[in-house]
Amino acid sequence: MTETTSTLVETSSVGLTLAGRRILESIDLAISPGEIVTLIGPNGAGKTSLLRIILGLQKPDSGHMYRRPGLRMGYVPQRISIGPTLPMTVLHFLSLPDRQPRAKRMKSMEELGIAHLARSQLHTLSGGEFQRVLLARTLLRDPDLLVLDEPAQAIDFIGQTELYRLIDRVRNERGCGVLLVSHDLHLVMAATDRVICLNRHVCCSGEPETVSQHPEYQAMFGPRAAQALAVYHHHHDHHHDLTGAPVESEDTSEREKEETSHAR
Numbered sequence: 683m684t685e686t687t688s689t690l691v692e693t694s695s696v697g698l699t700l701a702g703r704r705i706l707e708s709i710d711l712a713i714s715p716g717e718i719v720t721l722i723g724p725n726g727a728g729k730t731s732l733l734r735i736i737l738g739l740q741k742p743d744s745g746h747m748y749r750r751p752g753l754r755m756g757y758v759p760q761r762i763s764i765g766p767t768l769p770m771t772v773l774h775f776l777s778l779p780d781r782q783p784r785a786k787r788m789k790s791m792e793e794l795g796i797a798h799l800a801r802s803q804l805h806t807l808s809g810g811e812f813q814r815v816l817l818a819r820t821l822l823r824d825p826d827l828l829v830l831d832e833p834a835q836a837i838d839f840i841g842q843t844e845l846y847r848l849i850d851r852v853r854n855e856r857g858c859g860v861l862l863v864s865h866d867l868h869l870v871m872a873a874t875d876r877v878i879c880l881n882r883h884v885c886c887s888g889e890p891e892t893v894s895q896h897p898e899y900q901a902m903f904g905p906r907a908a909q910a911l912a913v914y915h916h917h918h919d920h921h922h923d924l925t926g927a928p929v930e931s932e933d934t935s936e937r938e939k940e941e942t943s944h945a946r
């Protein structure tokens with residue numbers, strides 16, 4: 683183990699077998715305070731399984747899992763099911779499952795720019811607003827490590843960019859570590875300190891630019907890999923459709939430039 687007193691979590695040679703299938707093999711990874719680390723990889727690569735091991739929801743069957751003593755982790759899951767018509771305001775939702783003082787709930791909403799939604803009913807929120815509410819609820823526990831599983835799923839490109847900007851601000855203001863799973867290579871490359879490319883084992887890892895040039899990453903994501911790097915370099919001669927895919931255009935809008943600079 684190489685953990686230092688400040689390391690939040692570290693896996694060393696972690697492996698996992700489920701239903702007789704090897705899901706993860708020899709995973710080494712460490713996260714420090716103030717760092718944004720993103721896991722990328724194809725469907726079924728083991729990303730969620732690895733998050734579950736780090737969160738202590740799943741026990742690895744080989745290797746070692748270290749968590750800093752007293753570590754507080756906050757988890758925003760991929761999806762959360764709430765009855766479509768369950769009457770509940772955002773302010774009330776934030777007091778579940780732990781009762782939190784109203785002032786603290788309001789402060790958390792202000793931090794995420796959603797104070798105006800305090801009295802809104804949950805089922806009326808947009809996907810992006812609901813993600814912010816989930817994040818606000820998680821931040822109420824003052825986590826040292828924030829873990830988000832595909833937080834930008836089902837949000838349009840502008841909403842995703844704003845969400846990543848918020849995560850970056852939360853990290854800067856609170857100094858917590860952040861571990862993300864994401865499929866959006868554009869945003870990953872623009873908004874992450876370190877990328878871990880997973881496909882049962884760690885194929886490659888490092889700063890976005892280094893990973894972008896790695897043959898295993900390029901083989902895994904094909905043309906999308908090069909497009910994401912182009913955005914990372916901010917050579918903008920195109921804009922994006924709502925899925926984030928680039929669309930060629932002669933006229934790059936000012937808004938597009940601004941969105942990208944926000945995502946950095």
Ligand SMILES: Nc1ncnc2c1ncn2[C@@H]1O[C@H](COP(=O)(O)OP(=O)(O)OP(=O)(O)O)[C@@H](O)[C@H]1O
Nearest residue numbers: 700701703705723724725726727728729730731732
């Ligand atoms: N409880 C389980 N029992 C058996 N197999 C499982 C179990 N949970 C997950 N798996 C399998 O483990 C593999 C990895 O799943 P995991 O959800 O970790 O992948 P992922 O990288 O998060 O995928 P995605 O990008 O599709 O969300 C998959 O093949 C999945 O079917």
